[in-house]
Amino acid sequence: MMTSVDFCYSIGSTYTYLTVMRLGEYARRKGIQFRWRPFDVRAIMLEQNNIPFSKKPVKSTYMWRDIERRAGLYDLPIRVPAPYPLENLAFANQVALLGMKEGWGEAYTVETYRIWFQDGLPAGSEPNLSESLQRIGQDPARIIEMASTPEIVAALAEETEAIKQAGVFGSPCFVVDGEVFWGDDRLDDAVQWSRNGSLRNVPS
Amino acid sequence: MMTSVDFCYSIGSTYTYLTVMRLGEYARRKGIQFRWRPFDVRAIMLEQNNIPFSKKPVKSTYMWRDIERRAGLYDLPIRVPAPYPLENLAFANQVALLGMKEGWGEAYTVETYRIWFQDGLPAGSEPNLSESLQRIGQDPARIIEMASTPEIVAALAEETEAIKQAGVFGSPCFVVDGEVFWGDDRLDDAVQWSRNGSLRNVPS
Numbered sequence: 001m002m003t004s005v006d007f008c009y010s011i012g013s014t015y016t017y018l019t020v021m022r023l024g025e026y027a028r029r030k031g032i033q034f035r036w037r038p039f040d041v042r043a044i045m046l047e048q049n050n051i052p053f054s055k056k057p058v059k060s061t062y063m064w065r066d067i068e069r070r071a072g073l074y075d076l077p078i079r080v081p082a083p084y085p086l087e088n089l090a091f092a093n094q095v096a097l098l099g100m101k102e103g104w105g106e107a108y109t110v111e112t113y114r115i116w117f118q119d120g121l122p123a124g125s126e127p128n129l130s131e132s133l134q135r136i137g138q139d140p141a142r143i144i145e146m147a148s149t150p151e152i153v154a155a156l157a158e159e160t161e162a163i164k165q166a167g168v169f170g171s172p173c174f175v176v177d178g179e180v181f182w183g184d185d186r187l188d189d190a191v192q193w194s195r196n197g198s199l200r201n202v203p204s
Numbered sequence: 205m206m207t208s209v210d211f212c213y214s215i216g217s218t219y220t221y222l223t224v225m226r227l228g229e230y231a232r233r234k235g236i237q238f239r240w241r242p243f244d245v246r247a248i249m250l251e252q253n254n255i256p257f258s259k260k261p262v263k264s265t266y267m268w269r270d271i272e273r274r275a276g277l278y279d280l281p282i283r284v285p286a287p288y289p290l291e292n293l294a295f296a297n298q299v300a301l302l303g304m305k306e307g308w309g310e311a312y313t314v315e316t317y318r319i320w321f322q323d324g325l326p327a328g329s330e331p332n333l334s335e336s337l338q339r340i341g342q343d344p345a346r347i348i349e350m351a352s353t354p355e356i357v358a359a360l361a362e363e364t365e366a367i368k369q370a371g372v373f374g375s376p377c378f379v380v381d382g383e384v385f386w387g388d389d390r391l392d393d394a395v396q397w398s399r400n401g402s403l404r405n406v407p408s
Contacts, residue, residue: 048260048262048263049259049260050260050263055253056252056253056254056373058252058371058373059252059254059373059374061371062371062373062384062386065383065384066385066386066390069383069393069397069403070393070403072402072403072404073403073404167262167265167266169260169262169263169266170263179269179273180266180269181270182266182270185389186270189273189274193273198276198277199273199274199276199277200276200277
């Protein structure tokens with residue numbers, strides 16, 4: 001039986017662009033079910049003193065070039081560097097979490113990343129926020145009000161804590177059978193693991 | 205014409221185990237020439253305030269598990285966690301650099317990593333140092349004396365500076381046509397780039 005794979009991500013992560021934009025098609029092609037789980041990666045990273053790019057210009061320059069090359073591999077348009085870091089990271093993920101409850105979370109995530117990485121307008125802020133919601137047929141005024149409620153704030157904190165307890169410390173992570181796979185470049189590993197409990201091809 | 209690929213590495217890096225142990229066979233199979241270039245990654249990382257694992261227990265635990273899973277993929281024996289960080293990182297790379305000048309640097313690197321990651325004895329210190337040199341038919345007393353000279357210390361500093369100027373900030377890195385690829389998991393990307401100037405398969 002095929003295990004489903006948790007896709008734990010934070011809008012605000014740069015490499016997550018590569019995953020978000022290809023995961024729908026990838027899932028269909030591979031016949032894998034992914035559970036999209038937005039969380040607040042910044043809360044975990046600050047708590048764990050894990051600040052990968054701030055004040056590291058060489059590593060940051062590399063990161064953008066690496067993402068740009070890999071976007072080419074996936075045939076994804078990209079404008080680098082995208083605005084980073086996001087001012088409203090938490091709110092972008094509150095909207096995504098609300099969307100997961102209502103059924104439009106995946107579409108919102110894709111559109112807000114598209115506007116962020118292709119048009120250069122940061123996710124979680126206007127005009128990206130309203131534009132991405134309008135593109136997927138949602139009413140920005142209603143969503144922005146609902147995503148600001150204490151219930152959604154608490155729900156994101158709870159989901160973030162659950163994801164942290166699973167061993168996740170960055171975005172994107174894929175979680176399958178208690179194993180964490182960190183990074184867009186570990187997607188194939190996670191899928192292989194879900195099939196074989198190993199990274200190797202097991203003869204059938 | 206096939207470009208050669210620079211393999212810039214530091215004995216002391218954990219993920220570099222995965223590359224060192226498979227690169228010889230990989231190079232033969234793919235028909236690629238790699239230039240092994242040991243350097244002092246710690247000097248660059250300290251200068252750039254890039255300390256990936258110290259005081260980050262969750263990320264460290266993940267790192268060892270990720271390396272263990274990938275060692276399984278490559279059919280490499282491994283005992284994790286290996287002793288880390290190395291006390292004598294610079295000296296291990298001074299020995300490797302001397303070995304590159306004398307023609308036994310690649311073999312030494314493989315043996316010292318094997319003893320470090322399979323037997324749990326840190327590279328750059330005894331008994332790993334003498335044992336790895338003996339296994340490749342070198343006289344430990346002669347090598348240890350020569351690798352300690354100001355000439356070799358200066359040569360490693362010079363090589364580290366040149367590698368830093370190329371944009372390298374971690375180990376392993378592959379450098380080809382001015383492009384840096386960081387991580388054992390970018391080896392295929394670097395080779396693809398050396399062939400096509402792109403990560404995509406270009407129809408021939």
